[in-house]
Amino acid sequence: MAQEQISVFDMFKIGIGPSSSHTLGPWRAAERFVQTLFQKDILSRVQQINVLLFGSLAKTGIGHGTDIAVLLGLSGDDPVTFDVSQVMPKVESIKRNHRLSLGGQHEIAFDYSEQMLFLFDQSLPFHPNAVTFQAFLDDGTAMSETYYSIGGGFVVQEKDTTSVLSEVDLPFPVDTAEELMKWCMRTGLKISELVLENELAWRSEEETREGILHIFRTIRECIYKGCHTEGVLPGGLYVERRASKLNRKLLKGRSYSDYDSWIEAIRQGGKYFAYILDWVSCFALSVNEENASFGRVVTAPTNGASGVIPAVLQYYITFHDAYRENKIIQFIATASEIGAIFKKNATISAAMGGCQAEIGVSSAMAAGALTECLGGSQRQVLMAAEIAMEHHLGLTCDPIGGLVQIPCIERNTMGAIKAITAAQLALQSNPDKAKVSLDAVVSTMWETAQDMNVKYKETADGGLAIKVPLSLPEC
Structure with a gap:
């Protein structure tokens, strides 16, 4: 079993409030999904994006700004550097104009009321903080990815711990x-x-x-x-x-x-x-x-x-x-x-x-x-x-x-x-x-x-x- 290796900069991350698990985590998850679209060379073929929020992300998502974080992450903005004074203006613009610039490069139609889905009564077993992104392509096919925001801005996918584990040899490995x-x-x-x-x-x-x-x-x-x-x-x-x-x-x-x-x-x-x-x-x-x-x-x-x-x-x-x-x-x-x-x-x-x-x-x-x-x-x-x-x-x-x-x-x-x-x-x-x-x-x-x-x-x-x-x- 791989040993979890956590750096100072894993425990202390710069981001935007109000919640690491409900704001920063979903923001990073959205960024990862966009990066997946880049890697698969299908970003420009995306015609529609749906966001499904489960469990705690759904129940307290509005209060915690989960929807806001997801929209900014999908837009390619970085929580470390993004101008905090522009958070609400940019999100309101997306909602008002029904347009989302995916990764800051590919603009698509986006209807917040129809495509940001809060599934209050559904929870996934791996972790209460789950978000699924669905991308529908120009040839009628679709792809989806599910991410779990496990606290402190850490984001993983089920059976995939590569975002948490670092493959380095520590001179003094510590678990307890x-x-x-x-x-x-x-x-x-x-x-x-x-x-x-x-x-x-x-x-x-x-x-x-x-x-x-x-x-x-x-x-x-x-x-x-x-x-x-x-x-x-x-x-x-x-x-x-x-x-x-x-x-x-x-x-x-x-x-x-x-x-x-x-x-x-x-x-x-x-x-x-x-x-x-x-x-x-x-x-x-x-x-x-x-x-x-x-x-x-x-x-x-x-x-x-x-x-x-x-x-x-x-x-x-x-x-x-x-x-x-x-x-x-x-x-x-x-x-x-x-x-x-x-x-x-x-x-x-x-x-x-x-x-x-x-x-x-x-x-x-x-x-x-x-x-x-x-x-x-x-x-x-x-x-x-x-x-x-x-x-x-x-x-x-x-x-x-x-x-x-x-x-x-x-x-x-x-x-x-x-x-x-x-x-x-x-x-x-x-x-x-x-x-x-x-x-x-x-x-x-x-x-x-x-x-x-x-x-x-x-x-x-x-x-x-x-x-x-x-x-x-x-x-």
Whole structure:
């Protein structure tokens, strides 16, 4: 059996919100389908495209922007570089004009109401997030491909794992926390150092460093933009953005002109508990408000949980005077390895495991990363990750209106605070006396996911999604 090899850049992907599994994944699936048409040399012969959305992609597809992502993917646009201000104008143009430029090269007729099909009552067995593309050619024949968005922007086809597996020989292959610990003990390497050694199997050290710093710059820009943008989130819930007002309130008129001077302005407010707590919440809110607005974010490891790791990283940078490239790279590298263990042995898809698979995993990643950066041992890193996940077990995914807003945005603040608490607990504890291992909690999370009622797995069929009328404001 091939071993799943996951890079830092698999866990941290740049994309557009609001969901990695419902937006970024379907976007990439659409791109892959267009590429298949290119490879078969039949793109120019396509006369009609049908899109069939199954399971969770159908039930919460509108709220998550699945249809929007698919149209942009079919049009040949890239979520990493596409101008986020043009998302809605381009999609509205496609709907209004009933025309779609396939791959940006071949224009065909496209009737959104007839050819974008939400199959609410149908689900495919391989994974709840399924999309099928049908292409009808000029000679009357047709072809179709089915893709599964399995969380965090990962896309596979059934019995085909080539999009997830990388055929490289890693010097330190890791599937479980126990294996990770063995390598660390044998080599004396920190977890982040071991990760960076493995990354050399894919690219040079300089390319990895620059790639991680590019990820950080995207995170930094997202936080800063979110803290300076007011208004109401799209989607019909009329949720007011809070990060900008909180940012202004906490700064109390202190002046700044850019990200760097903003950090200094924040530091001038002191380090008392309530002040730091408010800023951690502000950082998390800023990212997820951007995510909910089709802004550019980084999967960490998913879009729905994209505020937890940035908030904890920003906390570390700001209140521990750690605005240094090496520390940022160390944080992100450590977080990626923790996330990869969950990805390999459980899931990072809310449609498979509920919100424990997203906020829980992101909190564990952030806790482990912060612990290493604050000087914790390898065992303390794993202990922190275990503590963070242990107290997210059973967390359901029940988004109101199928939107990544309530309770998703506030859950990122809670996940960030739990991560910091878990790191502090681990740093003040002897991991040799821990009763629960990280591998045990990963296994428990997966068993809990399998036992969880499907209505609590990103379907908007249960929980808050049906208890709270859409006309009510968020508490």
